[in-house]
Structure formats: C-alpha cells, structure tokens
Amino acid sequence: MTGAALSLGEIEALGQKAARGAGLDWGLAEEAGWAARMLSASGLPGPELLALALAGGPGGAPRVAPGAWRGDGPLCPVRTGAALADFAGLPAGLSDDGMRIDTVRTPALLLPFVVLAAARIGRPLALDWGTGQGLAGGGTLSAAGDVMAPVAAVTLALAARGPETGGQPPRCAVAPEPRAALEALALDTTVPPSDTSRADAGAGGDDND
C-alpha cells in the first residue's frame, strides 16, 4: 500500500523525532532518522522499517566481543548499527573474518550503518539475515529478499563487490500506518501548551499595522 510522498528531509526529521519519542537518546535518534533517509534514498522502505523496529519498545544494546555480539533479547537495530559503525576495525568489532550478531530487530535497518563500517575498513560488506541479504560499500547499499523481516540473527562478511551503483530510485511514498505510528511517537517529543508558553511564543496581538 502506498501513501503520500515525503521528501527525504521530511523522512529524516520524522524518523529522528519518532526515535526520540520512543526513548532513544538524541544522538541515536539522529542516526535513526539518518538511516531511514538513507534507506529511502536507496529505494527501500526506511520509515516502515523504523516504525516496525520502534513498535517493539526499547531494544537492547549488544554485548560486544570479537566475532560474535549478543544481547538479552532482540537488539535495537539503531544501537546495534551505531555500535557496528563505531567498532569497525577495532578488536571487538568487524574484522576480515566477519562476525555474527544474535538477534536483531528489523535487520535491514542495519544496512546504512554497514555502509559506514564498510567505509571504515575500506571493503564492501554483505549482511545476511536468513530470509534476506544486503550489500554495502562505496557509500551505497542494496537489499534483496525479505526486507521487512521483523527479527533475525545476522552475519556480516566481506563481500567480493559492493552494490551496483545507480540502483533504485528513492522511495518516498510512505505507507499510512507506519507513518501514523511514527507521527504518534514524534508527538511524544513535544510539550503540551500552557498560558505561559503561549504568551512566550512570539508575536502576539494584532498585526494590522
């Protein structure tokens, strides 16, 4: 089902506010919005994936160790993705031998972060979540199979080549339900009105001058 088209800037802003509304810290919320935008720019359902990831409540952060990351229950793809990018090239992070992560919500949402990890180690990477696969490298990404897989264990390995350049056109039509879910979460970043706040908002009274 398709919905109204948003600009990529609107997708990023909505994703950021929704992630913050869902309880992520601001820095991670920025990354959530950025990731949704990058997925949409690559023709993938970025806002839909983010809405699905946030619907399950706060996911955990990974316990990092060389070769294998684990969590207590499904991991948050934004926290896990941010850590993937942060740790790339470090001993506890992605190395030439690849790595495994147990289990992550909406694994396709990791792809933008895998792009950052690929840039850090200077090699294209393949992400596999069983029912779907993605490629990242050269600042771009692609995905095939079950992109909307809700939760899965993933493996990350060096790839022979990165995604085809000049792939999919942006996907800016956002389905109504996930959009409404993100907007509802975004509203949790706002403050209800008071008389003081109305009075302090700026120009008041008559502007007929």
Add this chain to the structure above:
Amino acid sequence: MSRADARAGDVAGFRRPAVEVMRLARMGSAHPTRLSFLRQLLRRAEAEGWRIDRPVWQVDGRGVGRAAYRARGPHRSYTLVAFAHDLPDHLRSDRVIATAWDATFALVDGEPTPADFDRLAANVPLQEAGRIGPGELCLLRANRSVRLFDHVVARLAGGRQPDPAALAEVGYLMRTTAVYGSGKFGAADRAAIADRPELAAPFQAEMLSVWLARAFTIDIVEHLARARGGDRAARLDPALARTLGVGNSTGLGMAPFLIRHPVLLNNWMAAREEALARVRAQTGVADGAEEGFVRALLTAKANAAAWDSAHPAQAGKLADLRADLDRIGGWLARGLDRAAPHPWDALWRRGQAELSLEGQEALLALMLEPHGELVDGLGCCMEADEAAAFPLDGRMRCDAARAALRDDYGWALDIDWDDPAEVARFWYVSEEKLEPRLGRRAEEAGAERELPLGIARAAADCAAALADWPGADPVAAFLLAHPEHRQMLRRLQLSAGRPYAEIRDNLLSATMLPIDILRCKLAFFGATRFDPRSDLWVRISLFQGAPDPREIGG
C-alpha cells in the same frame, strides 16, 4: 598599488579566533556583508544577465487571482507562482501559526504547466496544511503592512506618489512570515539541487523567491490603484519602489537552526572571517578601495539614520552604531594610514580599541565592501556537505576526547552548572503548534522533553562522564555504555578543524537573548533594519535598496 600586491601577506595571522567571534553579544551585532546570501544572488543575476519577466497576471479588481514571475538564467529557469487573496483584517497575523495570508507563493523548478498551476492553487494557499512536490523549491507567504499598503494604493489611485516619509518609516509593502525550502512540505531536497552553481550557496532559492515576491508587492499595489483610480492612477516611481524591501517577521523558530547545523555555521563564519583577514593582511591600499569604503560608510550612515527600533537593547545599540559610524568617518577624513605596514589592519585595530561591538561588526562589513575581487570567491565556501561530517569515529581514544573537550569546550566546562541561573531556560517544541519555544525550567512543565540545544551543558556532562573512563579505551566502548553522550561526541569530532562550529555561550542561561542568534543568521541572509519586537522575535527587511528583478539583464 596593484591588486596582486594587495593579496600579499600572511592571512592566517589576521584571522580572529573563535573565542572572540563566536560570542552571542558579538553575533548579535552582526551586519550584512557582501558575502550575505541575497548579495550573492544579486551579483550572480547581474553577472549572468538573468532575464526576469511576468508571464502570468490574472488578478481581479479586488486583488484576487494568480501571477507568475519567471527568472531565466544561462542554464535553467525558476518561476515564482503567486496567489493573491482578499484577507479580512481580523485574520492577519505574523505568527507562523496563522492560517490565512494576503498572498501565498511557491518557487517552481522550471516553468509550471497549467496543470502544475492548478495543483499549486489547491495547495499553496494552505501553506503548512498543503503539499508541494519535488518540482518545487520553496513555499512562502506574505501579509500586507496595512497602513502603508493602503496609503500607497490610495495615493497612486489618485494619481499621486506616496509620501516618501511613510515609505521610509515602514520600508516594505508586505512582509513574509515564513519562507520554507530544503524539503519542507514535500519540496525538493537540498541534495537534489545543491550541485547547481546558481543554488550552491546557501538559501539561494529562498532569496530568489523573496526577490521575485518583492516585484509582486509593487505590482499588486499598482494593480489595485488602477482598479480604483482607472486612467487617473499613477505607477509607483521606480526610485521610490527601490526604497521598498520585503519585510520579514521571524521568531524563535529560526534560532535552533544555527545550533543544529554546526558545519554550516562554521562555514559561514569561516568565509566571513577569512574575508576580513584577507582585507587586513594587505600590505597597501588597492586602487579605489578607500573611496569605496567611504561610499559604503555613507550608505551605512543613511541606513543607520533610517533604522529605528523601540526595543531598549536595540535602541541603545543603534545609538552606539550611529556614534561609531561618525567616529569612523572622522578617522577617514584624515585618510587611511598608508605608511602603516598593513593600513586596513591599522584601521581594524583602531576600531577594536575604540568602537562598540555594534561598531566593530559594522566596520567589518564596510571593510569587505570595496574588496569584492579579494573576497567574493569565498561565497562558494559557505555551503556544507553535512552528511560527510555525520559519521562518528569510534576509534578516537577517550583520553583524546577528554583533551579535545578541554581545548574546544573549556569555556563550557568552566560554567557553574549548579547555579540555577545557568540552566534557567529550556528549549522545546510546542505540541499545540509544533514550533520551538523557550521555557523557564523552574516554573514550567515539560523540561523532560527539552530539545538538545544546551550544548555547553552537554559538553560539561560528557566531560564528567569521560573523566573516569580508561583513557586508552576507544570512544566506541564509552558510547555503547553512554549513548546519551553520542550527540556531544559527534559535535566534538566535527568541531576539530571547524573552529566556528559552536556558539560559545550558554544557550540555557537566564541572560541569553534569542534575538542575538536571530540577528547573526539574518545578517548572513542579508537582512537590514533588524528590529526586535521583544527578546524573542524580530522584524527585518530584505532587498531594500536592491534593483527590481526586471531591471536586471536583457
């Protein structure tokens, strides 16, 4: 001396440090310069001979209808579509939350088809409640300055020219209340147009929209005068029309932008500061430069004389400015000290020693004015690839992060964060209107939903959390445990090599004035007549004194 000689010298040694430049009191004294965005637009339009016309004018005798203003450059066209409305007085509000306006506009990428025009007619008058698409670049609206608008229409209808004093007092027939671009309400994303030379500098589409809207404000008063006065009606004298700009009302909503876009802020500031340093570094005075400076000074004095504000702080600053411009005039009456190794630097240093902040920043603008050849090329450095600066480097060691915080944010770490006055305010978004507002922490609810604009406090919190962390650990490990410091560490990393990325004042302080942030941003736009209506919102003028779009080119 030749221009080539004027470029000589060690420019770096003349650059002002960020601790001096990035203070709110100084940023709140900023003046437009020749690097301001509307000046960049006007220079390009003139140099490239843009052809600007009005292919559509379908407006009835009540002033209701549609129009199109088309700007054709060497490679592409842009069209401002305008919808003129008959707005009852009680609906006229400058607030961003208004729901009806005297005129609404959209800037179309290229030339709209009749179907585009109809689609826009169904959406643009609704502004925030409507949608535009990737074929549009900007969405804006304007309200009449009723008093002046009615005066001008009445005079022209009677075959007379308006009272120049009335024109000077208000300065514009209409004022915009919001100019949206960069993907807002469905418009084209900035990334989609940023590689076009004519839109590469910041806010060029927005400036073009306002410039073309200014032509509409003149056309609509002439149209209404003709409708009322018939053959008796006069056209507005072009010399008077030139004195009219487009007003703009701007509130708090604009302030967070400079904090949310540190790379952009750095690049704007760095370009301006590099320009000043180049001028100061010259070992002589280029031909005609002193005369150009004096001409600019006369213009500035005329502007300062006509610039009025009832806001007590701004009124005081205006008095300072007028006195300082007189003082500069006195110095120049004896000429620049051409025996000095760096004559422009000698002038600058004297200004620093003897002028108010307002006067110093005005002097900066004046010194750039006759040096276009030396500084105009810096305009293209004011854009920013923000996406490239976004990724964190998790490999940075925690001890390096601690050191960088001390070096770049020492000013923030030294604030007494236990003093309630230092955290008296909080920025938030209102649920009711989705606009940024500023709350009082001790008195109002909602601080738990605070926007992350208190960078100084975030730096102090981050430094405290890092203090006990093993220095050899990568920040990747620290951030996994402390995601709440992720945003601060990103800012810390992108501040490296970008000295002007951060406002070096506490934006939560009881004494912080949001209008200082607005003034800085508006000066980069090229705004004049900065007139705070409170500590939170201002009115300004754009394109006052600039040519009408149709006077340019072929």
